[in-house]
Amino acid sequence: MEASKPPGITTSAAKLKLAAFLWLEGFKEACCLHRVVILCSRSRKLLVRTGQCFLLNGFIFLGSLFVLNSVVIPTLQWILPDQCSQFDSQKICDIGGSLKFYSFLRSGLIQFLYVFWFYPLYVFSIVLSTLWYNDIAKYGYDAMGRSKSTKEESSSQIKSSEKPNTSHIKRLSGLGGVMIGIGEQVYSILLLSVFFLKVYATGFIPFIGKVLNFLLLSWMYAYYNFEYKWNFNEVALDRRLDYFESSWAFFAGFGSPCVLAIFFFSPLVSYGIMAILFPLFVLTATGSRAEQEISFEKSKWRGARVGRLPIFYIADKVS
Template structure:
């Protein structure tokens, strides 16, 4: 109990620090002012995911469905005829309304969702690249650092084909790791009582990792370093990711996706401008104890290793 109490203060301090770092959206204005391409990409994200996607949802709920209810009402005027005829008419109207709405989803929303997801993913990478170019040009961080943390020296890293192979291997491992972690987070959300709270915490961590991963990839931070840094300072990243995932818990899945698709690139920009280790080091005097590391990706790592062991190449290398 005493150990838990000693961890509460540093966890709370770092969580709030991460939250406020994510909320520094004025950095978005600074980045956009420094890069015309960045401004265009942000505007495109707002246009596609805000005006078109969310606008379509609003049109469906405020125009299409009320119009269908007017044409095919839920209640039928019983001025004459048998009750069974009125009941049959209402059933037919309900079936037609549902069918027309489903057609709207199948031929518009679902294709638009897939199109938006693919195009937004491309834009997010472009946004991160141009933002980090701005960061690099302004010398806000060093290319050898993980937010000021010394990385492996260049001469100790493999060169040529070995370096390329290592980079590809890390990317494959990272994609598989995060995919398994996403499934893990989704499953935990169905656990009674505390599932939603755990789901919120883990989703916050996951989206924070996504936001900072662009930066770590750009500055060639090894996967081992980034995972170690992330798990050692989990409270900071949980706070950073919290504003990003809030819409998921207040709106329907499609609506929450639209809001998330708008907010996510903004938090990618705030992550690009955040020197996390300097912030964390600066907060050490504010709390008495050191935050204990939590192996956030423990299960995902084990399962990823098991999956990779299914391939002969992975077995041979081990």
Template sequence: MIPKSKQVLLLWLEGFREACSLHRVVILCHRSRKLLLRTGQCFLLNGLIFLGSLGVFKWFIDPALLWILPDQCAHGGFYAFLRGGLLQLFYVFWFYPLYMLSFILSNIWYNDIAKLGFEAMEESDLSSAEALRQGEAPTSLNLANADRPSGLGGMMISIGEQVYSILLLTFFFLEVYVVGVIPYIGKILNFLLLSWMYAYYCYEYKWNFSGIPLEKRLDYFESNWAFFTGFGSPCVLAIFFLSPLVSGALMAILFPLFVLTATGSGPEKIILAPRRTWKCAGLGRLPIFYAADTFSMLALSIFQLESPHQIQHEKTG
């Protein structure tokens, strides 16, 4: 029997390696010209325009204003005030609107990138989609939706899942922010929760297009928390020590790459292989979304809405 700590470490390393398998992005973009175009648009907006604007501001505009309006002069105080006002104008009329534009367009493009990547993946030998179609996937990620009713019942479940998912991830994001202000251990917890959040975001696109019910996604994610911690770690490492605007721009560039690596990966094979090798039952489920789920259910009860689990139970009962 392999110690649990070693299992966690090895699965974390597997997840980290999967996230860094960026060669999948090249292969998928080679297979789909539309995917290459959409990914290029994302790089152009967030990399060249947004991140480039931040670079021009930091290395040219800010030093130029400091040279034109120096502090070491008779009117240094007034110049400093004027320079600060001009810098704020740059933020208000350029960076913040550009950030909002980048946020809106990027979220639209992420869905397109994930969809095109999923379509390209189904035609390639990269993915686990073929294994899933052949019935090699574990039952926890069985894509068959035979238990989901069709017609109006299925539509109600889908709408309920979307509402619940939005609430769940919103409360989880707030949880990430709150734990970050805890003294001493806040940064560590913040890094851990951010890793889970980005890992879930990356795989959610694939699971959506695969038709996996929300309940199974959450169960699978929480049951394989060590792997997904490793997968989300490179996402967080790239932005963790940067300013909010720079980290936002950099993540907007990197996120579609991680979405495509998740789309082209087969975590169920990687996660189950060590278990078969070590003849152990796994690490057990970690209630990552417990607090977010509690607040989501409370919000649904306040607005007298039903959770997707309740809707599905009523329709199948």
């Protein structure tokens, strides 16, 4: 007879399989970009805002970078060469300061373009895109035809997945509710800012830094994607964090396609690609049934629980 596996090994294997299935479900959920087409077909305002976001970040911003790298810099290299073989006259090449002067002039012109064109365009894109993202999420949410009962159902599903002894802030009506809402938004911004610094710091860790950076970025973008939906559903901040950390495998999978698209590019190119893709993933998150998917996968693995992972522990303590 074959020896039975110890209970601890069996439980660990079941948890690992459940985490893998949840990650895969999150990845598949993020790739359901057909929802963007459906929502845009229902709302002209959403279609216009999404088109404006693509025009600004894709055509203008990324197009400008493409023109710089493919046209401007090669032209400057031809006009102001830095190698003797590129000079027609050997006399010019014999002058020692010519190469240094041409190199300095070329670098100065490129930096001039960055300072007075690309960096202002970068800041302008961030500010305007942030405003547009909120509009896109709102129009997408309206296009879903969310009713009050749907809102309460989504909130209750998140609440039911939490621990029974978890204490939550009860939303008040009137001025008290407004103050709590403002406080949650300010704290959320501070929390995510500290978390972003942690993501940035992991990139400098030898050997495993890139892997940790990818994982933390996946969680960060997944949270950003779902935050708009949770805001419209009026889910309290502590419930969001508890639900997110309890379903960490699903959200790691959901954020992975977003990070894969930008992970191997330069910072400016990565921003341009992200600025195009981010509203698409926001709409995908808005139209998703993440609560049902997570509950369904967990129900298939009776007795197995991936457990809560304190993703925001450090950021929460610092905040």
